[in-house]
Amino acid sequence: MPEPVIKLKINGMAVEARPGMTVLECARSHGLFIPSLCDLEGLPAFAGCRLCLVEIARRPHRSPACQTLVEEGMEIVTSSPALEELRLATFELILSEHPYFCLMCQEKAGCDELKTTMVKALEPGGCLFCPRDGDCELQRVAEYLKLKRVAYEFEDRGQSLWQSDPFLTHNPNLCILCGRCVRVCSEVRGENVLSFIGRGPQTAIGTFLERNLRESDCSFCGACLDVCPVAAFSERGVTAVRGRRIYEHSFICPLCGSLCELEAEYLEDARLRRIIPESSGGPVHGLACARGRFGLREIDDLVRGELFPVLQEDRRLLSVTWEEALAAAGSLLKKYRPEGIALVSSGSVTADSLLAFYQLGHLLRTDNLYYFYPEAFLDRIAAFENQHGIEVRRKVDFKELERYRTFVLVDTDLKSEALAFWLEVKKELRRGARLLVLDSGLNGCGQTAGVNLRCLPGKEAEALLALLKRVVLKSPQLSFYAGYHRLLDELNSWPEERLTRESGLGQAELDRAAEILLGSSPALFIFGERFLRQPRWAENLAALWNLQLRLESGLLPVTGKANELLIPGFKNLFGLKTLTSTEKIEEAIRAGQIKALYVLGDLPLEDKPELLIVQKPLRSGLAEKADIFFTSGSCLESGGFLVDLAGRIKCGPRELRIPGTETRPADIDIISRLAETLGQSLEIEGYRGILESMLGEEPARNRGGSLSYLPMLAVFREPGKSTEFEIGTTGRPEELEVIVGDSLDHYGGLAMANLSPGFKAIRNPDWLWLNPRDGDRLGFMEGQKVVLETADGGLALEVKYSSGLRPGTAFICPVLDDSKKIKLFGQGIIKGTVRIKNE
Numbered sequence: 001m002p003e004p005v006i007k008l009k010i011n012g013m014a015v016e017a018r019p020g021m022t023v024l025e026c027a028r029s030h031g032l033f034i035p036s037l038c039d040l041e042g043l044p045a046f047a048g049c050r051l052c053l054v055e056i057a058r059r060p061h062r063s064p065a066c067q068t069l070v071e072e073g074m075e076i077v078t079s080s081p082a083l084e085e086l087r088l089a090t091f092e093l094i095l096s097e098h099p100y101f102c103l104m105c106q107e108k109a110g111c112d113e114l115k116t117t118m119v120k121a122l123e124p125g126g127c128l129f130c131p132r133d134g135d136c137e138l139q140r141v142a143e144y145l146k147l148k149r150v151a152y153e154f155e156d157r158g159q160s161l162w163q164s165d166p167f168l169t170h171n172p173n174l175c176i177l178c179g180r181c182v183r184v185c186s187e188v189r190g191e192n193v194l195s196f197i198g199r200g201p202q203t204a205i206g207t208f209l210e211r212n213l214r215e216s217d218c219s220f221c222g223a224c225l226d227v228c229p230v231a232a233f234s235e236r237g238v239t240a241v242r243g244r245r246i247y248e249h250s251f252i253c254p255l256c257g258s259l260c261e262l263e264a265e266y267l268e269d270a271r272l273r274r275i276i277p278e279s280s281g282g283p284v285h286g287l288a289c290a291r292g293r294f295g296l297r298e299i300d301d302l303v304r305g306e307l308f309p310v311l312q313e314d315r316r317l318l319s320v321t322w323e324e325a326l327a328a329a330g331s332l333l334k335k336y337r338p339e340g341i342a343l344v345s346s347g348s349v350t351a352d353s354l355l356a357f358y359q360l361g362h363l364l365r366t367d368n369l370y371y372f373y374p375e376a377f378l379d380r381i382a383a384f385e386n387q388h389g390i391e392v393r394r395k396v397d398f399k400e401l402e403r404y405r406t407f408v409l410v411d412t413d414l415k416s417e418a419l420a421f422w423l424e425v426k427k428e429l430r431r432g433a434r435l436l437v438l439d440s441g442l443n444g445c446g447q448t449a450g451v452n453l454r455c456l457p458g459k460e461a462e463a464l465l466a467l468l469k470r471v472v473l474k475s476p477q478l479s480f481y482a483g484y485h486r487l488l489d490e491l492n493s494w495p496e497e498r499l500t501r502e503s504g505l506g507q508a509e510l511d512r513a514a515e516i517l518l519g520s521s522p523a524l525f526i527f528g529e530r531f532l533r534q535p536r537w538a539e540n541l542a543a544l545w546n547l548q549l550r551l552e553s554g555l556l557p558v559t560g561k562a563n564e565l566l567i568p569g570f571k572n573l574f575g576l577k578t579l580t581s582t583e584k585i586e587e588a589i590r591a592g593q594i595k596a597l598y599v600l601g602d603l604p605l606e607d608k609p610e611l612l613i614v615q616k617p618l619r620s621g622l623a624e625k626a627d628i629f630f631t632s633g634s635c636l637e638s639g640g641f642l643v644d645l646a647g648r649i650k651c652g653p654r655e656l657r658i659p660g661t662e663t664r665p666a667d668i669d670i671i672s673r674l675a676e677t678l679g680q681s682l683e684i685e686g687y688r689g690i691l692e693s694m695l696g697e698e699p700a701r702n703r704g705g706s707l708s709y710l711p712m713l714a715v716f717r718e719p720g721k722s723t724e725f726e727i728g729t730t731g732r733p734e735e736l737e738v739i740v741g742d743s744l745d746h747y748g749g750l751a752m753a754n755l756s757p758g759f760k761a762i763r764n765p766d767w768l769w770l771n772p773r774d775g776d777r778l779g780f781m782e783g784q785k786v787v788l789e790t791a792d793g794g795l796a797l798e799v800k801y802s803s804g805l806r807p808g809t810a811f812i813c814p815v816l817d818d819s820k821k822i823k824l825f826g827q828g829i830i831k832g833t834v835r836i837k838n839e
Contacts, residue, residue, distance in 0.1 A: 008074040017070040024052055024065035027078060034078050035087060035141045037094070037229050038178040039066040041283040042427075043187055046179055050090050051141065054078050062086075088145050094176050095138075096152035098230065102130070103142040104149070130231045133240035137229035138176075159204060165213040166758030167220050167294045168235050172204045175232040181205060181224040184285045190415065190426050190448045193218045205232070219415060219444065220290040220762055226277060227285050238274050241267075250278050252652040253292035254348035254562045254635050256744050257645035258420035260287045264636050270661040272300045272636075289419050290762065291745050291752060296636065298756035303617045303634045303748055307662050310619060310629040322665070322673070329628050330677030332611050333596060338365040340595040344585065346372035347601030347616065348747060350640030351563050351649070352687045353667035357600050358574040360671055363680045368594065370585070371567060372603055373578040374816060374825055375742070377529040378567055381557060384541050388710055392555060394565055395647035398424045404554065405520040406434040410544060411460065412528025415444040416744065417560040418645055421526075434520045436513055438463055441530065441739040441811050442769060442804050451513045454806055456504035457737040458534055458829045464543035465491070465712065466499035470514035471550060479550055483709035487546060490712050504806065523553040529560060530741065534828035542710040549709060560742065563643045569694030581822050582606075600667065602749030604818050615670060621749040621817065630670050634748065638666035641688060647695050649688065734778065736770075738788065738832045740825050741813035751815040768797035768834065769811035775801055778834065785837040788812070790830050793820050796837060810834070 006017045010027055017026040022045065027034050037049040045066040052065040057075035065078070077083070095103070130136070162170035177196070182205065185194040193216045197206035207216040224233045247266040252259050261278040275297050277287035309325030311318045320328075333341065343361040345354055361369045373379070381392050398421075407425050414422035422445070429435055429448065437449040438460065446452040455463035469491050478484065500507055517523055525548045531540055548555045559565055570576040579585065582605055588594040589607045596611040602621050614623040615630035623629050632638075639652030656663055665673075672682050743765045745752045752759040753766070768788055770780070780786065780799045788795045788810070797812065805811055810832070814821045824830055 006070050006072050008070055008072065008076065010076045011078055019070075021070050022066055023054060023056075023063070023068045023070060023074075023076055026070050027065065027076075032078060033144065034065050035091075035144055036066055037137055037141065037176065038180060040180055040183060040188075040227060040285070042286065043183055043430075046183065048177075048179055049094065051087050053083065053086065055080060055083060084145060088147070091141060091145055091147070092150050092152060095150050095154075097155070097157060098138070098174060098176055099154060099156075100138075100150050101154075102133075103139060103147055130240050131234050131238045132231040134242045136231070157204075162212065165218075165220075166236070166761050167290070168213075168222070168225060168233060170205070170233050172232065174230050175205055176230060177203060177205070178229060180227040180229065181233060184223045184227050187430055188285055188423065188426060189219075189221055189223055190422070190429075190445065191217075191219060191221070192447060194224065214762055217444070218762075220294065220758075221419075222276075222288060222290070222293050223285040235274055241265075241273070244268070246273065247658050249636065249656050250653055251636050251639060251656075252642050252650050253288070253296070254350070254642055255291050255295075255747060257418055257559050257561055257564060259562055259642050259644040259650050260289075260292055260420065261650070262288060262292055264656075266656075266658055268658075270658050272297055286423050287420075289416075290759070291747075295745060295752040295756060295759055296747065298758065299747065299750060299752065300634070300636060302750075302755060303636075306619055306631045307664055309631060310626075312627050312629075325628060325630065326670075326674050326677050329613055329630075329674055332628075333364065333598075333613075333678065336596045336611070339368070340593070341366040341598070342368035342370065342585065342588070342594045342596070343598045343600070344370040344372060344579070344603055345600040346603055347749070348562055348635065349601050349667060351566055351643055351691055352641045352684070353600065353671065354563065354566070354570065355687050355690060356668045356671040356675075356682050356684065358570060358576065359682050360675050360680075362574065363675060363678065363682075367575060369574050369576050370579050371570065371576055372582075372601070373567065374580050374822055375529040375533060375561070376578065376580045376826075377532060377557065377559065378564065379578055380532045380537055381541075382568065384538060387538075388542075390545070390707070392557060394557065394559070396421055396556065396558065396645050398646060400554075401425065401428050401524070402431075404428065404433065404522055404524040406436065406516055406523035408436045408438065408517075408523055408525045409443070409445055409449075410438045410464075410525060410527040411440070411531035412526060412558050413439075413443045413445055414526070414558065417528055417742070418558045421558060421645060434516050436516060438467075440806070440809065441741060442802060446804060450516055451509055453505055453509060453513060454804075456502075456806065457739050457809055458536060459503050460531065461536060461539040461543040461712075462499060463503035463505055464540070464547050465494070466496070466503050466505060466510055467513055467517075468543070468547045468550060469494075469496060469499060470510045471517060471547070474511075474514050475518050479709075481549055481707050481709060483711070484550075486711065487709045517551055517553075521551065521553070523548070523551055524556060525553055526556050526558055528558050530739075530828065533740075533826070537828075539712070542712060546709050546712065549707060559645050560744065565643055565645070565647050566691070566694055573690075573694065580826055582819055586819075600671075604816060604822065606819060615667060617664075617748040618750060623749070631664055632667045632670055633664040637663050638669075640666060640668060641691060643691065643695065649691055649695070735831050735833055736774070736808060736810045738790070738810045738812060738830045740828055740830065741811060742825070743813045743815045746815045746817075749817070751817065753815075763813075764798065764800075765813055765815045766797050767800040767812070769800050769802050769805060770834075771805045771807045771809065772801045772803060773807050774810075775799060780834070780836075786834050787837050788832045788834055790824060790832040792823050792830075795821070795824075 015030050034052050036052040038046045047064040047067045053062040054065045055077040056063055157173045159172040182194045186192045198204050245268045249264045253262050262275050263278045264275050265273040267273055275293040308319045311320050341364055358369050401424055435449045436451050437443055437446045438453040440455050440457040586607045589609045595609050597609045598613040600615050605622055608625050612626045613628045614626040615632055617634040619629050637656045642650050675682050745763050753764045782799055782801050784799045788797050816822050
């Protein structure tokens with residue numbers, strides 16, 4: 001059925017529009033410019049700047065184009081002498097508190113009277129240094145209105161600049177109070193960090209209690225930079241480029257399963273100027289996070305510093321040509337029997353490179369093909385399905401989200417782990433959907449939630465069953481799926497007091513959560529890898545299955561890594577085996593079973609075989625031990641296929657090209673050339689078809705027959721413990737329950753916090769998060785160096801406070817760069833004591 005069309009006239013021209021469009025959107029879709037400084041695509045109109053007023057026939061007053069919906073037969077005038085006079089007067093009022101001299105400067109000889117612009121609002125800059133010069137929306141409006149003079153004398157506000165935060169600065173003296181940054185921060189990103197503060201002439205953009213952004217839990221996504229129409233928010237180190245050549249290079253950020261499309265701007269000397277969201281696909285404020293736009297920028301020079309392969313001979317490092325390195329690798333690999341060769345991949349490698357890598361393994365006739373996968377997320381879901389004869393879907397379907405009225409996040413912080421998914425959920429929350437969070441650890445989405453259920457660590461199953469019992473009591477109608485009466489008998493055998501005690505949740509919050517689930521249906525239960533990375537993961541998933549089945553809701557796991565959805569396909573196609581730790585490989589190396597190891601990405605190995613080949617963008621970590629190191633192009637330099645959490649194949653440009661500069665080959669090109677030295681060739685042309693086939697394969701549905709409830713007798717095999725942990729006297733080490741999170745802030749084997757002071761300030765993987773009450777009782781101060789003692793050894797950390805944790809609970813989020821951290825990560829929840837570090 002064709003979509004209905006509305007016919008109207010704009011400036012006498014007949015045009016068509018879709019129902020629901022505003023006059024501003026309609027005009028822009030037909031190439032007509034209407035000035036506006038406060039509207040944001042995708043959000044309801046703010047109508048604050050009043051520059052977009054238009055005249056509509058048969059209406060007595062002028063109407064804001066951003067708020068007025070199109071109607072059949074409407075006749076609109078967007079420009080007339082009276083309108084432009086009104087706009088000019090309004091614009092001059094806006095400029096009365098913004099340095100406006102650069103808007104009128106024509107570089108004339110008598111510019112001495114205007115050189116105040118060189119000290120633009122107490123900050124050295126002006127048009128020569130302003131990063132918005134040439135891309136300033138005030139300049140665009142001034143040009144449209146043919147601004148010649150301003151009737152008001154400029155008076156600087158004299159407000160202090162924000163200079164203490166990493167990555168960005170804020171000059172409130174340049175702010176025009178359009179409100180864009182406030183709206184994108186709260187309504188789009190869900191951060192709620194920025195707001196209007198003060199009254200009258202003192203109105204400004206600020207934070208709660210005027211804290212800096214770090215203290216306000218800002219995630220530094222950079223959306224405020226993207227939407228600011230002037231340079232009130234600006235990125236550190238980025239200045240104007242008027243008259244200079246800029247090379248723009250689009251690429252796919254592989255640091256999580258969202259796969260945001262970004263754009264890198266390079267200067268003529270190949271220095272990276274900045275990374276911004278790619279704008280061709282929609283609003284830029286709906287993409288990117290700190291790790292993609294700031295983390296990659298800060299390590300780019302280091303990553304691109306090594307152009308040639310390295311051979312290690314007699315403990316000497318030799319930089320050689322590609323032909324020499326590939327010939328050496330080929331001749332050495334031919335010396336080993338297939339059973340003595342192993343190939344292991346890890347990290348943010350493109351999907352086509354993975355295909356080439358494993359195909360090379362088949363050409364070498366080895367069965368030792370591995371994927372380093374410490375999360376074991378999809379593996380555990382598959383094992384659960386096989387045991388119970390059910391199916392849990394894998395792919396996120398963004399189009400389906402609009403049918404859900406409640407979203408329940410279970411042990412997943414979508415802001416950090418799956419930003420693209422979070423922004424889509426946030427759209428539904430703006431439309432009236434509800435949000436619940438169930439998490440024993442830190443969760444940045446909790447402040448947005450209607451109910452934030454902070455259960456005891458490892459007690460998610462009890463929390464879900466307590467919630468299920470409240471749902472059954474409040475809505476006692478029968479469910480017709482098999483096993484329901486057995487489940488009711490089990491629930492009846494567990495008193496509510498025991499469920500609440502075991503879970504650590506209060507009756508009032510459980511009641512409120514149950515009311516939301518029953519009153520705003522259907523619900524979608526979304527769980528992350530931390531939900532299954534703990535000893536009782538099967539009980540967790542069974543409890544969640546039963547709750548969603550009783551509510552007839554949706555159930556969805558969120559894969560946090562690029563290409564994670566391809567793992568089952570690689571297993572079927574190549575016989576791939578997943579590694580949850582490095583122990584198996586190290587044992588095989590020590591036993592002499594693996595003599596030659598080829599690693600694509602990074603792997604925290606302590607033992608080295610006879611031959612070690614490592615391929616990744618930077619010679620760090622395991623690459624420092626390599627006999628042959630292939631330095632491959634980073635994600636900014638070379639493209640390829642990547643698969644996101646929705647199962648979509650995304651493809652970035654193949655190569656970064658800046659005249660006069662050298663680039664490194666992509667992973668797939670290195671693997672292909674190595675295959676040629678072995679007298680083989682890879683079937684690269686058909687790789688996209690193979691990926692599509694792998695993603696299109698669907699497992700058999702409902703393998704056990706009809707949907708049924710799962711037994712929960714195993715949940716209470718052990719007697720319960722106290723709801724709260726007891727903390728001992730000050731200074732005495734007491735055992736804490738430590739939740740081990742997953743850090744995505746690394747690339748090429750490098751932790752961003754170790755290379756970027758900015759990242760170390762906002763997301764340090766060496767932080768030990770404690771509840772302030774625990775810190776006070778144990779005598780620790782924030783920032784103090786401590787050691788977390790565990791059964792598997794100690795970790796040197798730094799105390800960080802968060803009231804988002806329960807007393808007796810700690811949270812760490814290490815980068816997995818050694819075997820000890822991998823072992824702790826695999827356990828998910830550990831016990832530990834904290835002591836002051838002896839320097």
